[in-house]
Amino acid sequence: MALRSVISVLLIRPLNTIYKTNSPTIFKSLLPKPNCGGFIQNTVSLSTVSHRNRTKVSAKNGFDDSKAKIVLALNFQSPEDTLPFYKLPLRTLIHIYKVTKDDESKGHCKNRLYYIASRIQVPPSVLSEKLAKRTFIYSLTFDWLEKSLDVLLEMGVSSDRLLRDLWVLKYHHETIHERLLRVKNMGVNNLYPWMVRCSEDILQRFISISQETKSILGETKSTQTYLANRLNTSVDHVEEMCLKIPALKTIRVTKVKHFLDFLLTEGFEVDDIAMKPRVLSASQKTVKQRLDKLRALGLNDINLNVLCRSKKDFQKYCESIETISKENINPS
Numbered sequence: 001m002a003l004r005s006v007i008s009v010l011l012i013r014p015l016n017t018i019y020k021t022n023s024p025t026i027f028k029s030l031l032p033k034p035n036c037g038g039f040i041q042n043t044v045s046l047s048t049v050s051h052r053n054r055t056k057v058s059a060k061n062g063f064d065d066s067k068a069k070i071v072l073a074l075n076f077q078s079p080e081d082t083l084p085f086y087k088l089p090l091r092t093l094i095h096i097y098k099v100t101k102d103d104e105s106k107g108h109c110k111n112r113l114y115y116i117a118s119r120i121q122v123p124p125s126v127l128s129e130k131l132a133k134r135t136f137i138y139s140l141t142f143d144w145l146e147k148s149l150d151v152l153l154e155m156g157v158s159s160d161r162l163l164r165d166l167w168v169l170k171y172h173h174e175t176i177h178e179r180l181l182r183v184k185n186m187g188v189n190n191l192y193p194w195m196v197r198c199s200e201d202i203l204q205r206f207i208s209i210s211q212e213t214k215s216i217l218g219e220t221k222s223t224q225t226y227l228a229n230r231l232n233t234s235v236d237h238v239e240e241m242c243l244k245i246p247a248l249k250t251i252r253v254t255k256v257k258h259f260l261d262f263l264l265t266e267g268f269e270v271d272d273i274a275m276k277p278r279v280l281s282a283s284q285k286t287v288k289q290r291l292d293k294l295r296a297l298g299l300n301d302i303n304l305n306v307l308c309r310s311k312k313d314f315q316k317y318c319e320s321i322e323t324i325s326k327e328n329i330n331p332s
Contacts, residue, residue, distance in 0.1 A: 066090060070097050075110040080125045084132035092135055099138045108142045119149050120159040127163065134166045147173035155180045157191050168193035183207060187214060209254055216253050223253040230260050231274040247281035259284050263304075266291060272304060282308040290314060297321045 067086055070093045076082045085093065100111055109115035113131055117124040131137055137145065151173045152162060157180070162168070168176065179196045183203070188210045195203060220226045227248075228238045242249045259280055263273055273279070279287060287307045294302050297318065306317060 064090065067093055070094060073097060074100050075104070077114065077124070081113060081128045084129045088132060088135065096135065096138045103142055106142070108146075112137055112142075112145070116145075116149070119153065120162050122159055122163055130163060130166060136170060137166065140169065144172070145169060148176060151177045151180070152193070155184070155191055156189075157193060161192055165193035165197075168196050171196050179203075187211060209252070212254050213252065216257050223251060223256060226253050227256055230256070230270070231277075232270055233274050237274075241277045245278050245281055248277065251280065255284070256280065262288070268304065276304040279304045279308045293318060294321070298325060 067088075067090055070090075071082050071085050074082075074085070074097060076085075085096075088096075103109050103112065113124055113128055116131070116137070117127045120127075140148075148169050148171065152168065155177070176196050180191050183191060183195050186207045188207060195206070198206075217223075217226055220229065224238045224242070225235055228235045231238070238248075260273065262284055263279070264270070290307050291302065294306070299321065306314065309317065
């Protein structure tokens with residue numbers, strides 16, 4: 001809050017009315033003499049603050065006035081948009097300043113923050129925090145940035161996904177297009193930025209799972225509907241299952257199919273699975289190992305809920321079975 005108050009003061013008053021200056025500017029070659037535009041309303045007298053005053057301001061308000069002068073020259077439209085940039089090193093801010101002024105002189109944009117925000121339709125205040133952590137954006141040529149955004153948006157990558165994964169903008173627009181087009185041609189319509197960045201093995205695995213998912217679902221469209229059909233129950237009942245067992249909400253239909261096929265092969269009834277669906281949230285490998293262990297202990301009638309207990313509880317259950325078996329063999 002203290003920082004925001006200082007920014008507000010800087011926005012409405014010339015810097016030379018706030019600080020007493022007595023040393024030559026170190027920014028003379030960096031900052032222009034004319035009005036900087038943006039939300040600086042007065043011509044700024046560009047000189048450094050005396051060591052005493054600079055120390056006093058920094059200690060009291062927690063920011064470097066040298067940074068403030070540069071940030072205020074970056075054409076930000078509101079104090080909220082500037083705040084994340086005050087955390088950046090001075091050297092980084094100088095680089096951003098140079099790029100911003102170059103973009104402005106060439107008619108590209110006033111600040112890349114607002115350019116990207118307008119392209120992906122997100123509030124600048126939300127994007128600002130992300131951009132301050134992804135300053136490589138200011139190291140790309142504007143042409144590179146523009147073409148990468150063009151391809152991503154044309155391919156239908158959503159704004160929220162781009163906001164969460166700005167790293168994709170590091171990639172050349174031709175690489176982005178080639179990757180996403182290949183995925184789309186494989187029948188995958190929901191495109192993500194990570195598809196551009198991931199390894200070929202991961203991409204192929206995702207495509208394989210997506211194609212299998214599409215094949216399994218057919219006309220059912222959703223995992224819940226598929227599960228309801230397999231368990232001979234209603235979609236409403238499956239939705240109730242998901243409320244009680246949240247892991248079922250995000251379970252892949254490929255896992256559901258393979259797991260159900262496995263359980264039926266192992267002799268479990270559909271009705272029993274429908275009554276004890278928690279087992280579907282467990283690992284099929286773990287369930288298989290536990291089935292083998294219980295059968296080795298002589299159990300044939302196995303409760304599905306036992307198979308998805310915690311490791312500790314399952315171990316206790318096995319120990320109790322072993323104890324009972326020993327007592328039956330050696331009655332007192």
